[in-house]
Amino acid sequence: MHRPVMVAQVVELLGVKPGGTYVDCTVGEGGHAAAIMDRAGPGGRLLGLDWDGEALAVARERLAPWGSAVRLRQEPFSRLAEILAEEGMGPLDGVLFDLGVSSRHLDDPTRGFSYQHEGPLDMRMDRRQTLTAADLVNGLGEDDLAFIIARYGEERWARRIARSIVERRARSPLRTTTDLVAAIRDAIPAPARRKGGHPARRTFQALRIAVNRELEQLEQALDQAADGCRPGGRVCVISFHSLEDRIVKRRFLVLARAGRGTVLTRRPLVPGPEEVRENPRSRSARLRGFEVGDEGGQPGPGSGATTA
Ligand SMILES: C[S@@+](CC[C@H](N)C(=O)[O-])C[C@H]1O[C@@H](n2cnc3c(N)ncnc32)[C@H](O)[C@@H]1O
Structure with missing residues (x-):
């Protein structure tokens, strides 16, 4: 089972509220999605995307208790805008990206991600x-x-x-x-x-x-995520290496300079020492957040809770 990282910090930074509408662009095995739905309560809705069918099958089971409040689709997150239109969903209260490969992939030699196990040179997500x-x-x-x-x-x-x-x-x-x-x-x-x-x-x-094409997909999707949010809606991203973290940091700055909202994390949030001890994979995690402003680029109602 994939162990989600920085769960409490993600729910906090997303500002998950009862009845909110969320998209988890990398729903994986549904760990973060379950935490979001726990907080969003009975009126909450979530759309989960993942391009990996096996991960989605696990998420489907785990998120079954929420019934039709949770929708799952096997899609790359670079299609976020089209998918929102197809689903008639929005405006959103928050969008989450938890990038990278799930440990289930890394541990599965047949996927070819691991340099420690023999497998075909595949690496397709x-x-x-x-x-x-x-x-x-x-x-x-x-x-x-x-x-x-x-x-x-x-x-x-x-x-x-x-x-x-x-x-x-x-x-x-x-x-x-x-x-x-x-x-x-x-x-x-x-x-x-x-x-x-x-x-x-x-x-x-x-x-x-x-x-x-991970980096291109990420850039496109960050813009689409901000476009999909209502004023006060938040886009949060966990990245695991500096290339991705740099893209997230730059994209959020570009959006802020264009008057689209506020960067919530001047510096990225990182997991606490206890989490790193218990889940070594969390060691390189960096969490950043952006809050979409109203059209004038001011932070939306209910904002102000800036972290870092
Ligand atoms: C670190 S895991 C997410 C784990 C998840 N947050 C959880 O709690 O179980 C990252 C997931 O993102 C998916 N993924 C990565 N890039 C993607 C993309 N461009 N489009 C859709 N899914 C993507 C991977 O298939 C993987 O399942």
């Missing part, structure tokens, strides 16, 4: 999509591979890793996560391999982001 990590690894030119690994993995050995992949695949295509890990290991000088965690971590992150 949405298995209806056709492009996989194997297509990128075996199909992209060396320059494009190096660019992706450097940009999305912030990997200093990107150029060498790209070259090693290209050399290896000239002998035979890379099929599994183990093949890719071997190519990465060959590329990184031995002294560097001994520090900074698993040598394949950053390259795997980069490919996952590229396969799923």
Whole structure:
């Protein structure tokens, strides 16, 4: 079971209120959604999106007690605006994004996200999509591979890793996560391999982001989320790495400068030491919030509870 992070802080920052209407753009296994519905009470409504059908099946069961007050759809959150129109839903009181891969994915070797288990080079979040990590690894030119690994993995050995992949695949295509890990290991000088965690971590992150177009989707969705909110409605985002956190921070600033509302978190909120001890995955979580203003860009009624 995926363990949701910073649950109390999320409910607080979203300002969940009885009877409110919420969208959980990454409903996953429904942990945050259940906490939101607990607080929103009988009149509350929630739409949960996730592009992963298996996660949604778990959420469906967990959120069953709320009946038709909870709707779930297998969709990428970049379609948020269209989905709201289709559902005739809005304006919203809050939108939540809890980014990243659920631990269930990471632990499932058949999904190909893990550099620690052998599996196919897949990494698709949405298995209806056709492009996989194997297509990128075996199909992209060396320059494009190096660019992706450097940009999305912030990997200093990107150029060498790209070259090693290209050399290896000239002998035979890379099929599994183990093949890719071997190519990465060959590329990184031995002294560097001994520090900074698993040598394949950053390259795997980069490919996952590229396969799923994660950063583009996030930018689009943040704007759509703000557009969907009523004055006083809030958009909250938990991110797990600096690339995403930077996008969230910048997008919220751009919206604030455009007079669309107020950034609620000058600095991101982080989990307390107890949560980090109990759930090490929460260690890198960063939570940011934005409150949509009225048309003049002023914070809406009931705001003022700024955090950080
Ligand atoms: C960290 S988990 C969410 C866990 C959830 N908050 C809970 O309490 O169980 C992130 C989820 O977001 C989904 N996801 C990531 N990017 C997405 C996107 N662009 N569109 C839809 N779902 C996405 C993943 O499939 C995954 O289930």
